[in-house]
Amino acid sequence: MTELPPFQTLIDEHAGDVMAVCRGAVGRPDADDCFQETFISALRAYPKLRDGSNLRGWLITIAHRKAIDHHRARGRRPLPVAEVSEVAVEDPLPDEGLWELVGALPPKQRAAVTLRYASDLPHAEIAAALDCSPEAARRSLHEGLKRLREELT
């Protein structure tokens, strides 16, 4: 069994990535809730974690699940009006605006785009996180990017 490093190390090294995933997946206003839920869940499970070799991947996967939980809970509430149309498309988009667009994608596409570009995960890990085949992950990513390109041009 690998010895687990102090949990603070995970925070120091990966908090930025986890926050990026949360922002991409649930949008900026709810990102902190997703972030808190992710690290509290991780902290709860941490002492019993068997394999400490890919802690970053582990955290990203938890963040993704928390984002899905968030959307499920939100699905039962009326959806706020999308603000996407208010973005001035002729201007180069700042990152924040881009992430808002990502946040507006259908769940699988959003997750695939976020995991690929915010978390830098390879296709195989995206597939594992989304619980689908690598081809399906690649397709979701492709569809998501296509849609973003359309929104941006």
Place this chain on the structure above:
Amino acid sequence: MKQSLHRLAERASTEGLLDVAYASADSPFGPLLLAGTPKGLVRVGLPNQDADTLLVDLATRVSPRVLEAPARLDRARRELDLYFAGKLTEFDLPLDWQLSRDFRRKVLRAIARIPYGQTRTYTQMATRAGNERAVRAAGTACGTNPIPLVVPCHRVLRSGGALGGYGGGLPMKEELLRLEGVLAG
């Protein structure tokens, strides 16, 4: 991000998930590392000891749920500040003794009762802990004291008055004894 991390530490604490809280504290000798469990202060790292190594050791021996949470160490930090300023002669802090066992723990508990400004010998400490011949073991107990300063192993000297050793280096031991008025300034 800073606010998110602060919120996280608070929540971890209220949900009982903060097994080891740590913080650094200033001292005249350099930065100290303070670590506490819900039971009390469990570890004080001296300036010459590597903080990362100490944290890894805590993760292995106590729990990997180790988080930076300065608020949980406020009281210890305050008492140490007063001690270094010469305004506090007796610490009133709950201690967690789990990093020392058996004979060593007995020795350290006896050391914890040596009053400010007084010294004892390793032989006396061995005797107090129940084995007058285990002088060397008493020395080892001092050398591996997980809570130095608060458990004042700097007040233990060799028979005959030689300083003996100190985990934080001999100059620090001398300085502490000077602060307490044992050695002439």
